Amino acid sequence: MNTRSVIHQFNLNKLFYPESIAIVGATNTPGTVPYDMVKNIIKAPFRGTVYPVSPREKSIIKIRCYKYVIDIKESVDLAIIVFPGAVCHMALEQCGQKGIKAVVIISAGFREIGPKGLERENRLIAIAKKYDISFIGPNCLGIINTDSRVKLNASFARKMPEEGTIGFLSQSGALCTAVLDYAQAHHIGFSKFISIGNKTDINETDLLYYLMEDEKTKVILLYLEEVTNGQALLHAAQEVILKSHKPILAIKAGRTNAGAAAAASHTGSLAGSDEICDAAFKQTGIIRCDNIEELFNRAMAFAYQxxxxxxxxxxxxxxxxxxxxxxxxxxxxxxxxxxxxxxxxxxxxxxxxxxxxxxxxxxxxxxxxxxxxxxxxxxxxxxxxxxxxxxxxxxxxxxxxxxxxxxxxxxxxxxxxxxxxxxxxxxxxxxxxxxxxxxxxxxxxxxxxxxxxxxxxxxxxxxxxGNHSMPAPLSNIRINKAQALLTKATQNNRHFLPQNEAAEILAAYDLLSPPQQLAKSKKEAIYLANQIGYPVVLKVMSDDIFHKHDVNGVQLNLQNNRTVATAYDLILQNVETKQPNARINGILVTKMIQQGTEVIIGMKRDPSFGPVVMFGLGGIFVEIYRDVSFRVAPLTNEDAASMITQLKAAPLLSGFRGRPRADIESLKDCLLRISALTIECPQIEELEINPLIVHPQGCIVADAKIILQTKPQ
Amino acid sequence: MTHTDTSDRVKKVVAQVLKMEETEIKEDANFIFDLGADSMQSLQLVAAFEEEFDIEMEQDKALEVQSIKEAVTFIESYLS
Structure with a gap:
């Protein structure tokens, strides 16, 4: 938890359980947000003292107004700012001067309107940091606490919901009012109801920690449109779930994503942001729901029975x-x-x-x-x-x-x-x-x-x-060797590492490939084939060729010098025809591997959730069947095991119809090693082993590639 | 027209639109935060300044003007 998060936890109690509230920017015009805010707080009825702050009004709903918040002599726990966005910073500055630590900024006109609005948000953050203020919003509906000790409706929702045990956080204010209406019709009560708006300061992670400790909340519901720091959210959610046993149910909008079109690997193409979000939520114990009805159907079951x-x-x-x-x-x-x-x-x-x-x-x-x-x-x-x-x-x-x-x-x-x-x-x-x-x-x-x-x-x-503990440290890991290889590649401005180089890095994590060497000529290829021993495979190695099969750059099961010579020429000819501008590093001569079950293990760094490991049945059809599983690294033993059993094709690994039984333990070990590699080597942007051949005893890397992070320009 | 003249006329317009005493309006007062102008009154202020000074202001920029002091400077840029 960073310093701001610690401050938020300290201030959140004042936010939900204030003894006094200032509504800053209140007006006397019925039907406006500033007026309704005062009215709703009074009507709830709030158990503490209310101070409307208005530059013009003498009183609102028969309550004396103050021109500035600093004019209030008594201490104020919570300020609700309803001024237009352009002057919210002035109001927040005065709240700081007054010593108010908890603020809700209802006003719109921030990042949602563009760069000017973002600048306003940055100004709010600077002021909040200066005075150790924690604020919800801006651009939100407000907050509700139904606890009879406080009865706080600091929102412009039409009605105060019934008291209940469900804590609800929403990024969408408009959805909040619809949810409140739905809940009222179904007599669903809430403990806390929070519209987080642009979540400029307090975000869903801070509120999850607060609701974990909140004795009135038994079930937590989230509506999210964007997850800016997925890793922090997952960490917080898992802590909340495992410590408090409170379920977290979430709607994450934006299921459709057309972004994974031209990817350099199958992993890149298969791991869309929604699939990753789905897997990450499941892994953390967050129950993902598709719509409001499903959300409340499940929430009722958790909350009532x-x-x-x-x-x-x-x-x-x-x-x-x-x-x-x-x-x-x-x-x-x-x-x-x-x-x-x-x-x-x-x-x-x-x-x-x-x-x-x-x-x-x-x-x-x-x-x-x-x-x-x-x-x-x-x-x-x-x-x-x-x-x-x-x-x-x-x-x-x-x-x-x-x-x-x-x-x-x-x-x-x-x-x-x-x-x-x-x-x-x-x-x-x-x-x-x-x-x-x-x-x-x-x-x-x-x-x-x-x-x-x-x-x-x-x-x-x-x-x-379940068992959520991390696995024991893995044996035979040579981080320094892997780091040295990656550093050298980065220094040479490399972005794509083909099989021969990827294999060296994987070997440092004890993920072994068959004997292989790079030939620079036909003569050398024949020599190496004899050294390695027939049968062999020839593959083109190029920084420019991501999918070797697309250029017919692989020749399998070569039995003698003559076929190696022919294959060598054929590969070069194919590349010349299909991708004439490709720079060729050489032709890799590798031992032909004994047949087994082909699987794919991939890794991709998601901008929000971080490194994600993918597993599926391998081969070139993986993108058609899409029978793959994802987990966010680091993986637990249970994660690795469930990644395998989750596949529809999992029976193929367990000796289906007389096939040899694959070494599942060795496969799990490979997944854990890839997980460790991705955590310990952040230079790797994307990695793919396709296929990894799983034998009855052990696994072997038949092909692999690594994509390195591009240095920021 | 001197700077003081412009300032006095701006205050007079503001007092009329916001229905308050000129003496209550300080030089650095913010239309919204200190004087309580709402969005409709902000538009009315722009129109009233144009009429008072017989100028035509660029509306987007005019609405960004937030205080008496800023208004005087902004209007003077049209008068010069």
Whole structure:
């Protein structure tokens, strides 16, 4: 944590729990942000003292105004600046003089309008540093703290949300008001509600640390549009999750990205920023959501109900079709249908009509009323095999919807097992849904969402129980050797290192290649082939050729001097035809490797998240199948293992249909070594081993390339 | 016209537009931060200066002018 972050943690308590607030730039014009800000703070009602500061007004909403914040004699904990952007720095300067340490700058007119606005932001930062002020914004909706001890609505949202246990951070102010409206309709309460705007000073990372310690917050939701320092965010998020066990659910906007077009490696082409963000969030335990409904569906499950002990679910329904949908979704989400005990089935047989299905999913038949729901819920939740219940209702003429909703509320309170509901329909079920919402029983429009929510709660528990420690130091690592090679290449203004040079660097990390040497002539190639031993492979080495196959620059399985001579000429001829301006370093003569499973390991530095390791099944078709996994370095043992098992093609490595079983332990070791190399050698911008041949015992680098960082001009 | 004349006329215009006493307006007063001008009044100030001094100001630049002192200098650049 840097100095500013430490100051922020100190000041954030004043920001959320002020005893006095100055609204700087307030006006008496209803319908404007400066007026509504005062009105909302009063209306909340804020438990402390309010000081409107206005150059012109004598009073606002019958509260005395001050011309300047420095005119207030009493101490002020929090200032809300609502002046136009052009003069916010003047207001902030006076806040500093007054000794105010926590500020929210609502005003727009900053980086979002261009260079002039950015200059204004820089001025704000300079003032904040001068006075040790921490500020939220600018260009934000404000902050809300529903805690009854403070009741702070320092925002221009229409309504104060209900008190709850969800902390919400959003980069978009406009989205905040929509979320508040949605939440109100669903009786979803918040602990803290924060619009971070341009996050010029306090950012999402600072707030994550604050919410980690906040006793009122159980679940943290994020809406992000840009992640400027992904590494800091991941570090903070993982610390929050592992220390506090509070889940973090995030929407990261901007899933589509057309940026990876002309890449020098398969890794560059496959590792788009969204794929990396996805992998980084998963690796850190952040649950990524696609939309607001999904975000709150999952958040309700975390906030309202206990986590399941196992993934075994009971489905209770009064309609067959929705029961089948719920069953499909349960299986699809890697959950299981609980197998009821004999006692449970005997009880259900006694209590339900003969036409009912007494096995899981339990179909109580369309005319089920509250008595049937009641006895079925009791019987299933009493069963030790059942860890969670999905309760479905469709509204028939005899269905006593509200009574059933009340019964679910009562029954749920008796068990430490999650109970989710889906009352399907709209108008007829509205009153029942309202009862469920009011009593914090998660309700979902469609049964499938119950399974999705439970899966994420269950997976989160698994994540918490996982091993997140870093691997033991790797043996046979020669950092100095790798650094010396990289320094030499950098000094020679090299950008692309072909296989022969990449192999030397990889060898320093004990990632071995077959015997190989560079030939400068046909005669030398024949000599080297004999030294290495047949069969051999010939490959063109050039700083200008990123994909050797594209220029037919590789000749495989050469058995004798004659074929080596022919292959040598052919490669040069092919290059001359396909890329005549390429500078050729020589022809690499390398031992032909025994067949095995071909995989690809790549690395790319992401501008936000840092070094990212990629793994997939290798070969030239990798970009077509896109069956690859990503993790942000450094990798843990668990990361390396899950990168392999995550692939659809993973069975190919485990002896699929008589194929030899690949050495998975050696493969994991290779991934950890690449992870270490990327951390310890920041000069490497991009790296790719394609293919790495995995044998039943050990792995060998068949081809590799390294792209170095370009020196800043 | 002397610098003091221009300054006095600027203050007179500001007092009229913002509906306040001329004596309340100091030379270094900021239209927004000290005198409480809102965005509409900022536009009205530009129009009133043009009328008072019979000049036509470049609006974007005129709206960047924030204080009495800056306004006097800006208007004098048109008068010279």
């Amino acid at each position: 206990p986590a399941p002990i196992t993934n075994k679910v009971a489905i209770i329904t009064n309609a067959g079709g929705p029961g089948v949908l719920a069953t499909d979704a349960t299986i699809k989400n890697s959950l299981q249908l609980a197998r009821f005990s004999d006692k449970t089935t005997t009880t259900l047989k006694k209590q339900l009509p003969t036409t009912a299905n007494i096995h899981n999913p339990v179909d109580m038949i369309g005319d089920a009323k509250v008595d049937r729901y009641s006895s079925t819920i009791t019987a299933t939740l009493e069963d030790k095999e059942v860890a969670a219940a999905f309760i479905i209702l469709t509204p028939q003429s005899m269905t006593d919807i509200e009574a059933i909703a009340h019964e679910i509320v009562n029954q749920s309170a008796n068990y430490q097992k999650p109970v989710y509901t889906s009352f399907m329909g709209e108008a007829d079920v509205a009153a029942g849904i309202n009862i469920l919402h009011h009593n914090q029983i998660p309700h979902y429009r469609i049964p499938e969402s119950m399974a999705d929510a439970l899966k994420h709660v269950y997976d989160f528990q698994q994540y918490l129980n």
